[in-house]
Amino acid sequence: MKVVAIGGGTGLSVLLRGLKxxxxxxxxxxxVTDEGxxxxxxxxxLEIPPPGDVRNNIxxxxxxEDLMSQIFAYRFVDNGSLHQHTVGNIIIAALTKMKGSFNEAVKLTCRILAIKGKVIPICDDLIRLVAKYDDGSQVVGETNITRKKGRxxxxxxxxxxKASEEALIELSNADLIVLGPGSLYTSVITNLLVEGVKETIALNKRAVKIYVANIMTQPGETHGYTVEDHVAEVERYLEKPLDFVIVNNGQPPAxxxxxxxxxxxxxxxVLSKRENYIFADLVQVIHEPNDPRPKIRHNSEALxxxxxxxxxxxSCGKQ
Known part of the structure; x- marks a missing residue:
């Protein structure tokens, strides 16, 4: 079965760790709209697409356990010009300049780490998000959007x-298309705004479309949103109904x-239990290096x- 997962850096990488x-x-x-x-x-x-999200997923x-994986994930924490840069980001940036293409740089990085599967930037363009709010204001840039308080x-x-040709081929051949988990607008819906993505998904009649709902709301982006609000927004931009929605019913530690x-x-x-909702305890608490606060994430294996x-x-239905 061919599974195509769509998202950003953190949530999508959690899913991939389980799927591999x-x-x-x-x-x-x-x-490719990350700005933080x-x-x-x-x-x-350097005027290149942001490498961090693709690095996370690679x-x-x-x-x-591979040494190269650990090197790519290493982040400089000492003060200086490399402060908070990761080795992987720097290598992808260098390859982009060498090859003149962000997509080619990502392909080479995938080869260096000999990954299982493919990681493909949704497009090769330098693009930004623009959000309009219910108070009439407009904000440009992912970082500014997540900082603003409003609906x-x-x-x-x-x-x-335009979406990369490779991305569209993967969507055309997919048996399952999984959206999320991740920030609703800045990690998931941002991909649906790229020309050719939702159109190709619509043309693939056999693909099962799945959305993984977030465990927590996100201040500045989805404050007060229910699962139904998340689903409604995904379907609005996808312009297609979802076949399944995976919903957490576990409780994070107090x-x-x-x-x-x-x-x-x-x-x-969750306001209602719909027929296409799949419920499971998906809560996992992790401790990231150099971050004192525990993080709530989806459980990779359960998801x-x-x-x-x-x-x-x-697959059984096809047979």
Whole structure:
């Protein structure tokens, strides 16, 4: 079964870490509108698409124990010109300049790490997100969007951009198309705004379309959103109904949840149990290097298992 996963850096990489353990043909289509941290600095200083999200997903599909994977993930934390840059970001940036193509740089990086599957930037263009809010204001740039407090009514790109031919081929051949997990607008929907993506998905009649709902709301992006709100927005930009929605019904530990609540994030609520919702306890708490606050993430193995079960069901249906 060919699984094409669409998203950004953190949430999508969690899914890929689980999927790579199964006998699946995996392709990850990754957003290129990130503007924060190391990626943002390289984007604006070198005028290249941001490498951080593709780097995260390449590492997710590589051998965790491999020395090269550990090198690519290494982040400089000392003060200086390399502060907060990762080795992988710098290498992808160097390859982009050498080859004159971000897509080619990503392909070479995938070869260097001998990953299972493919990681493909959704396009090769330098694009930004533009969000319009219910108060009539407009904000440009992912970082600015996540900082603003308000309800987004629409989101678009700052200029037209065409999806890479390779990305469209993967979508055309997909048996399952998985959207998320990840930030609703800045990691998931941003990909649907690129010309050719939603059109190709619509033409692939056999592909099962799955959305992985977020566990927590995101301040500045989805404050107060329910699962139904998330699904409605995905379907609005996809212009197609989803076949399945994977929903967490687990409860994060109280002490971890408290730190999220202080920042304005809360568990995503479910208003109704619809026929196409698949519920499971997907909560996992992780501790990232150089970050004192525990993070709530999807459980990679549990999430991948659900995807595989859907794949098996669809495969049996075809037979």
């Amino acid at each position: 353990k199964y006998d699946l043909d995996i392709s990850a289509l990754v957003a 941290g190391s990626s943002g600095r390289l984007r604006f200083e 590492i997710a599909l590589a051998n965790d 987004i009514i629409s989101i678009q790109l700052d200029k037209p951009a 002490e971890v949840l408290e730190s999220y609540l202080k920042e304005g994030a809360e568990p995503v609520k 991948a298992n659900i995807i595989v079960e859907i794949a098996k069901r669809c």
